[in-house]
Amino acid sequence: MRGRSELRRIGALFSPYRKPLGSVLALIALSAGLSMIPPFLLREILDQAIPERDTGLLTWLVVGMIAIAIATGALGVAQTYLSNIVGQEVMHDLRAAVYRHLQRLSLAFFTRTRTGEVQARIASDIGGIQSVVTSTATSIVSNATTVLATIGAMFALDWRLAAFSLAVLPFFVWMTRRVGGERRKITAARQGRVADMSSLVEESLSVSGILLGRTMGRGEELVQRFTAESRELAELEVRSRMAGRWRMASVQMSFAIMPALVYWFAGQTSAISVGTLVAFTTLQTRLLFPIGSLLSVSVDLQSSMALFHRIFEYLDLPVDLEESREPVELRDVRGEVRFEGVTFGYDADARPTLDGVDLDVPAGSFTAIVGETGSGKTTLAYLAARLYDVGAGRVTIDGVDVREASFASLARTVGLVSQDTYLFHATVRENLRFARPEATDEELEDAARAAQIHDLIASLPEGYETTVGERGYRFSGGEKQRIAIARVVLRNPPILVLDEATSALDTETERAVQDALDALAAGRTTIAIAHRLSTVRDADQIVVLDGGRIVERGTHEELLERGGRYTALQAAQREDAAQQGEEATA
Template sequence: MDTPKNRSRRIDPQDRAQLAESPVSARRIIGYFRPHRWQVAVVVGLIVASSLIAMASPFLLRAIIDDALPHQDVRLLLLAVGGMLLVTIATALIGVQQTWISTRVGQAVMHRLRTDVFTHLQRQAMSFFTRTRSGEIQSRITQDVAGMQSIVTSTAVSIASNLTTAVATAVAMVALSWRLSLLSLLVLPPAIWTTRKVALARRDITAKRQRRLADLQAQVTEELSVSGALLSKTLGAAERGAREFTATSTDLVGLEVRSELAGRWRMATMSIVFAAIPALIYLAAGLPATSGGMTIGTIIAFTTLQSGIFRPVMGLLNVGASWVASMALFSRVFGYLDLEPEVTPPADPVAIDPATVRGELRIDGVSYGYPGSDRLALDGISAGVPAGAHLALVGATGSGKSTLASLVVRLADPTSGRITVDGVDLRDIDPQTLTQVIGIVTQETYLAHDSIRANLLLADPGATEAQLWQALAVAQAADLVAGLPDGLDTVVGARGHRFSGGEKQRIAIARTLLRDPAVLVLDEATSALDNDTERELQTALDALARGRTTITIAHRLSTIESADEILVLSGGRVVERGEHTDLVASGGTYARLAGGVNDLALTA
């Protein structure tokens, strides 16, 4: 199978389009290599030295054939043979050193790129992740960066190595025989064109094969994941999935055969070229009109050089396509690095000790519109929540409850207005400190594919065993975990699929409580629990909420009857506010919700 280093390429139209859309500055790329400029210079020097040293072998071979062997000159023979061995050893050792340095430089640059992209994307707002496919993010961090490493390092090394080798070989060929060099100018171009044509045909087939292989891998990922298997079984789609997989696999069979056959044609073409060129040289050397009195040693040395110039010339022809491909990958990765975070950390954060935060929360004239939308999701929301008080948010689907909750934990910033805790704007608090001050449990629970212990320690890496069990006990999950064979070391499975929705939520609640935030946001945190478990958990949450500021997005109105204030949202605005009894007595929107058949209309 061909590798990017040795296969012939034509410029991919998608690479051209990517660069046209997002040009890449060469200065920016050089900036990543600038800290390693001395290592790069050493690599170039080693490549040049290796190419020049290798040119000595043909001349030593000529001396052996023309002088040492015919004249039985043992001294010259030993010197020439020893020289050839030294050339081989020297070029091999230089090659090892050059590969070691260039690989270290390439890996260091790619490491910096990977970490830069990963860290930068962590600073993006949630809206970026909701509009971007997770597979695309993974592709850019892993495949694109890996592709850049293999292409950029091999391209840089290829340019230096192939150019030096081609020039040195051409000079040596002229020095041996200018007549045969002129013949080579006539023979090499059609030979290179033929070989390149076959190689390009194989490249196209290989590209189609890679696309179908990607389709096959995507089908395996989608159909055989936990969620995919569940969907397939519940919808009866297993047979359809099997047919699609079979069709893709069948296409791969044909493409594999064509690829191997094209590869065989390429090898056959190159074999013919490598055999034909020396044959023509021998013919020219044997004809009186073109021989010019050449010795046998000169002919053999020349054919050795002739066969060696073919590959570097082919490599130089491929540099353009490889360079465009590498620039396109840089363009894609830099596109992520150039994203401006919607939520930026403060340049000079206000010093806050999470342990002394009282939790007084104020929402002052907050409005918010999602990027790309002309409609405000929130419009002029204001509310004051004293330290230790309980604010509840209710409203129909799309009223803005969860959006407001996301602003309180600063997953996004208000378009206008501000939110403060103890009088300090959330935008002036260090993000790491803010996560210790305000905690949230959402309706969509996520557990990492790790042990229960590891999931809990995400909130407080220094928590003791006793603290873990205490948090689980408050969240009504201690008995559940204690009953598992591995206890806290039980692996939760992909996205926590080992547990039911209610069990996952209780573990997530324990994780948030472990951090002991001054402000607690419950975004329908009990929506996946049955009535009995919810009542038990609600009792524990009520006890925990004493002295803690709590914002609850209601799933059932019964859970917020004791709230100090209830905001009723509709269309992103507050249409009613007050205590439960007053709102019911007023006969407005809240009263209609409270008198409904069920509470499902409240779900956001």
């Protein structure tokens, strides 16, 4: 059942291109019809024109054979051109559909899936079916049409020879189906190895992977792991190529033997002329290539079905972040954010990360969220940007449930500066313009000044045309963070989410980044996830999370007076700082 369903889905990929496919089919039928004429002309040459010395008839017959050969060649070129256009359009549609679908998934999918696995599905798996969608589909029709036309011509020449020649065809079909099943299993295993190897390359040959491998002295082990993966892939490739080769060789050998058997069979009767016999064996020879192609195509299709199955697996992943059917455009946003009975968990079977959280963030205020690692701080802030959907309750912006807001207006409304800054391997200017492609150079520079990074960029030999390197490794952590801040400044969102944006920086760099963040937060609703409590002393309210619940809230002074969880966190940080100071002195 699954195979039929997948075949229907594959067929649906071609449905938008019915007209060009119709043209291809017409060309195939015309070409197949023309190619059946030369054997009959050959029979006339051998049985009439040459024995009777009729040079006029011989000339016309030869000219006809030449003209048909030229016309068939031209039709073949046109057919190949059209079929490749259709095939590449289908490839484009499939790649775009997978990429678009992945863009609609929540962060949960990407946190549990290796990047190399995703890359393998888009590049390797879709690339592996290219021959199927660009040429195999039309090749099947073309070869099938040729086979049917040839068989018809063979019966027209002599039904006895045709019946004798085709008696073994069902055996070939049965044999090919067995080969295809073997190839499909091997292909599924091979693509799994390709994904594993892609993940290893992506992880170990990134800047971070190289640094980790060398500093941990594990470079040789990584080489051995890659070598082992490559060896397994090579063995699977050999198995895939050799699957059923002896059976296919038997088919080809049988076709090579058949003409001799036809001569023997024809010799048993005097009713078959030499011209008919030569024309028949010519048709029989022409039958070898299309039937061989159909048999091998059947095997290749079985292999490709494994690739299609892997692609459809991604397309069938449930979209857990759907835009509302009638989305609300967030306009003139004041910036009031409310969490109303919010419960959320990454795993339905585990204890929820957030449990019944109620929180009001007034417009234009600065709210800090603090707590120990795993208390749900980042999750709470990410729900405001709708990077996940709540399990229960709701999150609203100016009274509008974020699930009802359009994705575009929500992205304009909520800006995120995370601890793990990501920069594309592009120029500084291109990284900044990712936030707002239509921004002018002057606006870019103003944003960089606000983030206190313009002077540094301007001092570089290539200025804003400087390539940042993979993940921005040409810049320090603080510089990357300020570029990211400039990117958010350029977008100018009314609500700002700061995800421990300075926790990994040294004191001096933290001060520079914090100044940039303070300038960015001015006049905006700010939700800051704080690791260093010293950065949130001036917050309008500080929310303390513990085990996914709010256990305290208030200003810095109010929470210290209570002597509760916030005070304990302060004491623990002072103790850690004092211990680090002693270690540094020692």
